Amino acid sequence: MSSIELRNQRIDCLRGLAIGCVLLLHFMLAYGLKDSLLGSLLSASLLGALARNGNYGVTMFFVVSGFLIVSQSLRRWGSLPAIDIRAFYVQRFARIMPLLLPTLALIVALGSLGLPHFSNTDGGHHLPALYFWLAAGSVLTFWHNLLMQSVGYFNYCLNVYWSLSVEEVFYLALPLLCLALRRTWLLAAVCLLLIVAGPVYRAAHLDNEIDYLYGNLACFDAIAIGCLAALAAHRVRLADGRARLLRWAGLLMLGGVYLRGIAGNQVFGFSWVALASAAFLLGASRAPWLDGWRERATRPLRWLGRHSYELYLLHIVMLAGLRNLLPKGSIGYWERLPLLCAFVAASALLAYLAARYWSEPCNRAIRRRWLGRRGEDNARLSAEWGSFWHDGSRYR
Secondary structure, eight states, rough: TTTTTSEEEEHHHHHHHHHHHHHHHHHHHHHOOSSSHHHHHHHHHHHHHHHTTTTHHHHHHHHHHHHHHHHHHHHHSGGGGGGHHHHHHHHHHHHHHHHHHHHHHHHHHHTTOOOOTTSSSSGGGOOOHHHHHHHHHHHHHHHOOOOOOOHSSSHHHHHHHHHHHHHHHHHHHHHHHHHHHOOHHHHHHHHHHHHHHHHHHHHHHHTOOHHHHHHHHHHHHHHHHHHHHHHHHOOOOHHHHHHHHHHHHHHHHHHHHHHHHHHOOOTHHHHHHHHHHHHHHHHHHHHHOOHHHHHHHHHHHHHHHHTHHHHHHHHHOOOOOOHHHSSSOOOOOOHHHOOOHHHHEEEHHHHHHHHIIIIIHHHHHHHHHHHHHHHHHHHHHHHTTTTOOEETTTEE
């Protein structure tokens, strides 16, 4: 069975939706969409809601990460306290670093040459090239979001990598917490505390967008909700009807909260998106397959989901280069929508090439080198973030 067949197709749809929201947001911020064919076809309020709330897509990613990492840990080691900490860290390193390192090197090299949108001049800053040592180092040592909270927006490309720091802190902390607490219920209690802390933190920092969007405590509640959803999926076997109801309820709730927007809902909006995503994931864990017209109709979305990590890292590099070649003022009404399509297509092609010929081979090679046959099998069977736990006995 191929690695694509091993994946949970519904979860790939959610990840495809999440990365699509991010791509749309960043293109809109770079070029705008109101003065375009899309702006004529959609009302201003609907277009604004679709394009401006892309940060909710990152929240979806956080929930999926918590859900899948806990589900896979339960599948591989039987219980969370039994996590093999060395294997866990090697697997995460093998997935994240092979593509992150050359992408950072490319951004630093182009920025050091003073190329606009790669240099440290975003947000009115004029930081020297030497600042790249601190900026790139913060991405690699899990505190880039904290640096942004201190400095503000300072590098167009690197700004986007704040979310990696949030997830990397989670990856670093989870096995340590599991081994220290030794009880799953204690881990669940920590998750509940984080779920409560998220809205409290956001409410206390409404005066600073970077704080309520990018702070660790502003984001950990979404990951914690994903973790609890995975624990629930491990213990409760949902009937098909209830799983279907959860999926639809999650999607409808997700759509409603997304269209309502972030503005005015900074405190609880992210929590509702996380809960809606978790409901969908619970339902998806019971029925991972799509068939008939649903399978055919969602192929592009699932493809985006399978390549969401590569797309997240590389799309901003593509967009920065595009902005240098085609400034916003040079793009007219009839050109904006085709440019959006070309941007998505070019980013997808770059992501595919990076995954096929670099990140996936490196992932397998690192696991094989440091984990032996076990690591190679895990890389093949899990299809990296794509597998799921199901019924306590059967895995795809």
